[in-house]
Amino acid sequence: MHFNNFDITAFLGNSWQKKPQLIKNPWAAWTNPLEPDELAGLACEEGVESRLITQPETTWKLEHGPLAEDRFDTLGDKNWTLLVQAVDQHVPTVAALIEPFRFIPNWRIDDVMVSFAADGGGVGPHFDQYDVFLIQGLGKRQWQVGGHCDETSALLPHDDLRLLADFEAVDTFVCEPGDILYIPPGVSHNGIAMGDDCMTYSIGFRAPSRSELIGDWCDDMLADMLDDDRYGDPDLAIQENPGEISTSAVDRLHAMITDKIGDRTAFSCWFGEYSSTPKYPEMDWQPEEKIEIKDLREQLQQGVSLRCNPASRFSFIRADAEKLLLFVDGQTMECTGDAIPFAETLCAQSLVTIDEQLTNFDSVMALLLDLHNRGSLAFEPRDL
Ligand code: SIN
Ligand code: CO
Numbered sequence: 001m002h003f004n005n006f007d008i009t010a011f012l013g014n015s016w017q018k019k020p021q022l023i024k025n026p027w028a029a030w031t032n033p034l035e036p037d038e039l040a041g042l043a044c045e046e047g048v049e050s051r052l053i054t055q056p057e058t059t060w061k062l063e064h065g066p067l068a069e070d071r072f073d074t075l076g077d078k079n080w081t082l083l084v085q086a087v088d089q090h091v092p093t094v095a096a097l098i099e100p101f102r103f104i105p106n107w108r109i110d111d112v113m114v115s116f117a118a119d120g121g122g123v124g125p126h127f128d129q130y131d132v133f134l135i136q137g138l139g140k141r142q143w144q145v146g147g148h149c150d151e152t153s154a155l156l157p158h159d160d161l162r163l164l165a166d167f168e169a170v171d172t173f174v175c176e177p178g179d180i181l182y183i184p185p186g187v188s189h190n191g192i193a194m195g196d197d198c199m200t201y202s203i204g205f206r207a208p209s210r211s212e213l214i215g216d217w218c219d220d221m222l223a224d225m226l227d228d229d230r231y232g233d234p235d236l237a238i239q240e241n242p243g244e245i246s247t248s249a250v251d252r253l254h255a256m257i258t259d260k261i262g263d264r265t266a267f268s269c270w271f272g273e274y275s276s277t278p279k280y281p282e283m284d285w286q287p288e289e290k291i292e293i294k295d296l297r298e299q300l301q302q303g304v305s306l307r308c309n310p311a312s313r314f315s316f317i318r319a320d321a322e323k324l325l326l327f328v329d330g331q332t333m334e335c336t337g338d339a340i341p342f343a344e345t346l347c348a349q350s351l352v353t354i355d356e357q358l359t360n361f362d363s364v365m366a367l368l369l370d371l372h373n374r375g376s377l378a379f380e381p382r383d384l
Contacts, residue, residue, distance in 0.1 A: 001096050004028040008103050011182070017131065020145050020187055022173045023180040030178030032137040033093035036116050036197060042084050042091075043067050047283065049085035053123055053161070060124055062160040077196065081117035086279055087201075088112040088310045094201065095310035099350065101133065101203055106347060107275040107315045110204040117141070117193035117200075125167030125190040127153070131205040132183050134191065136175035139198035143181050144169035146188035153188075164188055175200075208275075220270055221260060231256065268317050272327035276313040281330070285309050285375030296369050297359050305353040305380040306368070312376040314347045326367075328376045339363040346371075351380060 006026035015021040043050035043065045050065030054075065063071075065084075088095040094112050101109070110130065114137075115123075122141075127149040134143070146167050154165040167188055174194065175181055183189050185207065191200065231253060239246055260266075300306075308314060317325045319334075326333040326343040335343045338361045345352055358364050371377040 001100060002028055003100050015182055017184050019184065021182045023182065025178035026180065027178050032177065032199060033097060034091055034114060036199060039084055039114055039116050040072055040082065042087065043082055044069050051083045053081050055079040060158060060161055060163065077118050079118065079120045081115055081121035081123060083113060083115045085113050086111040087114040097201055098203060104205065106313060108205045110206045111279060113202040113204060115200045117198040119193055119195050122190060122192045124161065124163040125188055126163055127186050127188045129185050130207060131185055133203040134181045134183065135201040136177055136179045137199035137201050138177060139196060140194040141175050141198050141200055142192045142194050143173045143175060144190045145171045148186050149188050150186060216274060217267065217270055269325065269332060272315060272317050272325055273330050273332055276315055276327040277330035278311055278313065283311060285311055287375060290373045293365055293369050296372065297365060299379060300354045300359050301356060305351055306377045307380045308350045309376050309378060316343055316347050328371060329374065333367060337363055339367055
C-alpha cells in the first residue's frame with residue numbers, strides 16, 4: 001500500500017496538529033485489508049481488546065470483549081458498532097497500512113483500531129487526545145467535525161463513554177473507500193455509518209502528557225536512589241533567625257532535584273526504553289524454538305528476509321558519533337561500527353533482507369540473534 005497522490009510536506013505544514021483535513025483516496029490502489037467477519041473473529045479472542053457499542057433508541061451501551069460468537073446474531077442491522085484495538089499486531093495486511101504514515105516518527109505511532117458499523121452505527125460525538133487518520137476501508141461513513149474541546153467540555157452523563165453533551169458540526173464529510181480524514185487532538189467528531197458494512201481503520205498516535213512523563217520518569221529514577229543520599233550542610237553558619245529556610249538551603253535542596261531531573265542523557269535513555277515498551281507487555285511473542293547463530297547465518301545467507309514484529313516498537317537515539325542506542329520492546333541495545341547503519345535500517349523498514357557481507361559481522365549477527373529470540377524479528381516465509 002502506498003500513496004500516489006498525497007502531498008506530505010503540505011499536510012505537515014498546514015494540517016498536522018492544526019486542523020482537520022480530508023484526503024480523498026490518495027492510494028495507488030485501495031483494497032480493504034480485512035473482512036468484516038475476520039474482525040468479528042478477533043473480537044471473540046482472549047487477549048484482543050475490543051468493544052461493542054450499541055444504541056438502542058437514545059441510550060448508548062458499551063460492552064467489552066472478548067464477545068461470545070453468537071453475540072452478533074442478535075444485534076440486528078442498525079445502530080451498532082464493533083471496535084477492535086491494535087489489529088495491526090494480529091493482521092499483517094492491517095500492519096501494512098501504517099507504512100505510508102512513517103513520515104511520522106515510530107515512537108509517536110500507537111496502533112490501528114478497526115471498526116465495523118451497521119447502518120447508523122458509530123461511537124457518538126467525542127474528542128480524542130491524540131491525532132488520528134481515519135481511513136475508510138469499506139462502505140460509507142458520514143463524519144461530522146466540530147470545534148476544539150478539552151477537559152472542561154461538558155459530557156453526557158454516562159458511566160463508560162465520554163460523549164459530548166453539546167456537539168455542533170462545523171463541517172461534514174462523506175468518506176468512501178480509500179478516503180482519509182485527519183483529525184488533530186481535541187477536535188470533536190462524530191462518524192455515522194451510511195448503509196451496511198462500514199469499516200474504518202484509525203491510525204492512532206501517542207503523545208505523552210507532561211504529568212505522565214514526570215511521574216513515570218521519577219518512578220524509574222526513584223527505584224535506583226539511595227536513602228542515604230541526603231541533604232548535607234557542612235558549611236552551616238549561624239543565621240540571624242533559626243526560623244528562616246535560607247536562600248542557600250533552598251538552592252541546595254532544589255539542586256538535589258534539578259541535578260537529577262536535568263540529566264538529559266539519563267532521560268533520553270529512559271525515554272527510549274519507555275516509549276518502545278510494547279502496548280500489551282503481557283503478550284509473549286517469543287518463538288517456540290530459540291535459534292543459534294549458525295542457523296541464523298545459514299538462513300540469511302540463503303536470502304531469507306526478516307520482518308519486524310508489528311507489536312514491537314523500534315526507535316533509536318544517537319548517543320555520539322560512535323554509538324547509537326537502539327530501543328526495541330523496552331530494551332536498550334548499544335550499537336557501534338557496522339551495527340549502526342544496520343540498526344538504522346531496522347528502524348526504517350519493516351522487512352529487511354540482509355546483505356551477505358553483513359552476516360560476517362559479529363556485532364550485527366549478535367543483534368539479530370537477540371532480536372529474533374526475543375520475538376521482535378521473525379523470518380519471513382518465502383511463499384508470501
Ligand atoms: C470509529 O471508527 O467509529 C471511531 C473512530 C473515532 O472516532 O476515533
Ligand atoms: Co475519535
